[in-house]
Amino acid sequence: MERIPVSVIVMTKNxxxxxxxxxxxxxxxxxxxxxxxxxxDNTCAIAESYGAKVVQFDWNGRYPKKKQWCLKELPCTxxxxxxxxxxxxxxxxxxxxxxxxxxxxxxxxxxxxxxxxYVFAGKKLAYGHRVxxxxxxxxxxxxxxxxxxxxAANMWEVEGHYQPAIKGxxxxxxxxxxxxxxxxLYHYFDxxxxxxxxxxxxxxxGLMNDPREANLGLRSMMKKVLDNLPFKPLISFxxxxxxxxxxxxxxxxxxxxxxRATYYxxxxxxxxxLAARKQTKLVRPGVVTAxxxxxxxxx
Numbered sequence: 001m002e003r004i005p006v007s008v009i010v011m012t013k014n015x016x017x018x019x020x021x022x023x024x025x026x027x028x029x030x031x032x033x034x035x036x037x038x039x040x041d042n043t044c045a046i047a048e049s050y051g052a053k054v055v056q057f058d059w060n061g062r063y064p065k066k067k068q069w070c071l072k073e074l075p076c077t078x079x080x081x082x083x084x085x086x087x088x089x090x091x092x093x094x095x096x097x098x099x100x101x102x103x104x105x106x107x108x109x110x111x112x113x114x115x116x117x118y119v120f121a122g123k124k125l126a127y128g129h130r131v132x133x134x135x136x137x138x139x140x141x142x143x144x145x146x147x148x149x150x151x152a153a154n155m156w157e158v159e160g161h162y163q164p165a166i167k168g169x170x171x172x173x174x175x176x177x178x179x180x181x182x183x184x185l186y187h188y189f190d191x192x193x194x195x196x197x198x199x200x201x202x203x204x205x206g207l208m209n210d211p212r213e214a215n216l217g218l219r220s221m222m223k224k225v226l227d228n229l230p231f232k233p234l235i236s237f238x239x240x241x242x243x244x245x246x247x248x249x250x251x252x253x254x255x256x257x258x259x260r261a262t263y264y265x266x267x268x269x270x271x272x273x274l275a276a277r278k279q280t281k282l283v284r285p286g287v288v289t290a291x292x293x294x295x296x297x298x299x
Contacts, residue, residue: 003030006136007076008084011057011066011158013037016231018181023050025090030100035070038159043086047211059157061150064160068144072076076139080105083135087181088116101173106297110141110168113216118182120259121252128246128253129239129260131179134163134170134214142165145210149265152201160202161195166214172277192263200270202228225240232268237261 008029009026013036013115023046026032034037034047034054044054055074056068066071067083078272088288093112118125127225144164181188202208208227229235237257240246246253 004028004095005030005078005102006082006098007074007078008032008082009074009135010034010047010052010086010211010291011037011070012039012043012047012086012234014039014041014043018086019043019046020050021089021180021182022086023047025095026084028090028092028095029082033070033074033076035066035067045279054109054178057157059250060232065145067146067164068159071137071139071142071144075130079139081126081137081139081142083133083137084177086149086181087179087183089178089180090125091175093177094177096172097173097175099172100295101136104171105138108168109139109171110166111170112166113170114134115172117176117177118256120256121185123177123249123251123252124180125246125253125256127193127248128241128244128256129236130244132172132216134174137164138168145212147207147210148205149198149202149207153197155198155201156194160198162210163213163215165210165212169265170214170216172216189261193266196263196266196270197244200267200274203267204271204274209238232264233261236264 003080006029008020010026010032010033012019012034015022016039019034023032027050032050032052034044034052035057036044036047036054037059045052055245057064057069070083070234071081071277082098098112103243104112105177114135116131116133118128118131142164144159145162147160147162149160170219237260239259240260249256
């Protein structure tokens with residue numbers, strides 16, 4: 001059978017612990033780019049051993065960031081692009097569904113959402129909050145928006161947690177991708193600490209959830225409702241652990257719900273910090289220069 005006529009984009013930086021499993025699941029696709037950011041480990045060598053086209057990306061600190069740069073600058077052979085993170089794994093069932101859905105992109109559709117099965121604390125979660133991302137897009141119909149976030153503390157070269165803008169309709173695929181980061185939990189919390197810096201900055205500016213972003217079903221409305229509710233950490237915990245039956249995943253489900261609650265707690269605390277800095281307009285304390293001694297003061 002011919003390979004799936006889709007150009008896959010995998011963005012990397014020091015992902016040698018993840019990249020082999022990621023690329024092993026992409027062999028059914030006709031073209032795979034690994035867009036690297038000057039990794040200092042074996043990421044690129046492993047990628048080349050799997051036949052991926054390795055391209056280096058050097059961020060200049062401005063827009064476009066990495067996803068949009070890939071969208072516009074990579075010499076992709078095919079008009080349909082699939083974004084896959086290095087810690088994500090394609091299933092044969094999802095690959096087959098992607099092959100079957102491609103005619104939709106000539107019928108007015110511009111993108112497709114994929115749900116993710118998360119591995120957390122060593123267990124694949126069957127319940128709890130589920131992430132959906134718009135990862136299958138028509139190149140000519142998609143754009144990752146520029147946000148006023150270049151001054152966000154500890155932000156980096158990849159766009160934050162938001163969906164691209166799409167011209168045309170979107171749909172959701174039935175099968176899921178696996179998210180399994182083979183790095184430690186330190187890496188997970190370090191990454192989400194930086195994401196909470198970014199989200200706190202955008203929320204403080206009133207820039208979260210741009211209406212131009214694509215959303216799945218009622219998720220846009222749900223995000224707006226959550227934005228206006230107090231006690232977001234508690235609500236996010238109850239949503240994942242109780243309403244979404246996360247308790248059925250045992251200890252891992254509890255810890256995942258707690259991690260989500262902690263993320264929103266961090267955002268709220270950092271927003272308070274930003275507001276306090278803005279209100280007081282912190283300035284550097286002045287330096288007091290000693291006056292030279294006079295004859296009277298010396299006696």
